[in-house]
Amino acid sequence: MTFVPKPNVCQPSGSAELAMLDVYMPMMKSAAIISAGRLGLFEALAKGPLPLAELAAKIQSSLQGTATLADFLVVIGYLEKQGECIANTASTQRWFTSEGQVDYTPGLLWTHEAWPMMGALAEAVRSGTPGKTLWDAMVEKPQLGQLFSAYMAAFATDLGPDLLEHVPIEATHQRLLDLGGSHGLHSIRFCQRYPQLSAVIVDLPSALTETGATIAQAELSARIHLSPGDLLEHDWGSGFDVVFYLSVAHNHTAEDNRRVIQRIGESLNPGGLLVIHEYIEDMPLKPFHAAFSLTLLFETGTKIHRQADYSSWLTAAGFSAVSRIDLNPQEKGSLILARR
Numbered sequence: 001m002t003f004v005p006k007p008n009v010c011q012p013s014g015s016a017e018l019a020m021l022d023v024y025m026p027m028m029k030s031a032a033i034i035s036a037g038r039l040g041l042f043e044a045l046a047k048g049p050l051p052l053a054e055l056a057a058k059i060q061s062s063l064q065g066t067a068t069l070a071d072f073l074v075v076i077g078y079l080e081k082q083g084e085c086i087a088n089t090a091s092t093q094r095w096f097t098s099e100g101q102v103d104y105t106p107g108l109l110w111t112h113e114a115w116p117m118m119g120a121l122a123e124a125v126r127s128g129t130p131g132k133t134l135w136d137a138m139v140e141k142p143q144l145g146q147l148f149s150a151y152m153a154a155f156a157t158d159l160g161p162d163l164l165e166h167v168p169i170e171a172t173h174q175r176l177l178d179l180g181g182s183h184g185l186h187s188i189r190f191c192q193r194y195p196q197l198s199a200v201i202v203d204l205p206s207a208l209t210e211t212g213a214t215i216a217q218a219e220l221s222a223r224i225h226l227s228p229g230d231l232l233e234h235d236w237g238s239g240f241d242v243v244f245y246l247s248v249a250h251n252h253t254a255e256d257n258r259r260v261i262q263r264i265g266e267s268l269n270p271g272g273l274l275v276i277h278e279y280i281e282d283m284p285l286k287p288f289h290a291a292f293s294l295t296l297l298f299e300t301g302t303k304i305h306r307q308a309d310y311s312s313w314l315t316a317a318g319f320s321a322v323s324r325i326d327l328n329p330q331e332k333g334s335l336i337l338a339r340r
């Protein structure tokens, strides 16, 4: 399949810049893509192009509504017209269907939930903290935790091959601790690749509702165990050879990370390996990182941290041989590896 770059309809098209285009067009672009995900429109086209009427029937929507949505999705490069039929573009097929490389539809469903919450961003900016953290919202509304875990699972599917490539598991490594392990996919992937490994996953109970079933489906219930709890206080045990701290540090303050990394150091066997996956605050700030920090201010009241912060926490906790791998594309984040 050939990948044609998507047109950037969020840029002003004429010589006169219309101020509201920066707000209106990204809003409509997001709304259209999210709606397609919620309606199952991309999945409906996963097996091949369909005439409009058939597509409308398949997603149980009006002909007029489907036609108008499809027209806009064609303009922004998510669908294409093939004669009388509508088809996914190669990129849509790859990223938003079960036939592609990774299905990020759970990310669309999550963003549908996150969108109304983002309406309170100004209040979070004013006070400097979230009115209610994401974790509290998940306790109140359990389906939020499931949606978030499903979105993280899609990202983990995308990130998995990078982790396998860059994380040097050794024949002597037997016990893996997966802090903030959520969906369980990273532990599952490593236990599948390395038969000598067993794993303990620590996460908040709201993030683990589906994890046991996923592990059972992978037939790994004897080797991967759940340990629900708040990792800032939880006793997760000791004698581990490898610890994953993947996309969790940005959920915690600098002081909490310093304490957690100290405790990770104490629970690793000599020579044990710590793997951190994160977005690292480099200067000048990258657009994605700046957007992510603003999301965190609102969702958890935290931020992404600097390389210098990680280095000082790791050194203080007795780690050495600290190395950093920037993943490609840069929106996938970075890995920090360190030895105890």
Ligand SMILES: C[S@@+](CC[C@H](N)C(=O)[O-])C[C@H]1O[C@@H](n2cnc3c(N)ncnc32)[C@H](O)[C@@H]1O
Residues within 6 Å of the ligand: 152, 153, 155, 156, 179, 180, 181, 182, 183, 202, 203, 204, 207, 229, 230, 231, 232, 245, 246, 247, 248, 251, 277
């Ligand atoms: C961004 S997700 C990353 C999930 C997974 N590690 C991955 O890389 O795909 C962050 C995870 O950390 C968990 N988490 C955040 N704060 C936590 C805490 N204090 N105790 C336990 N888990 C926590 C969240 O519930 C969530 O599952």
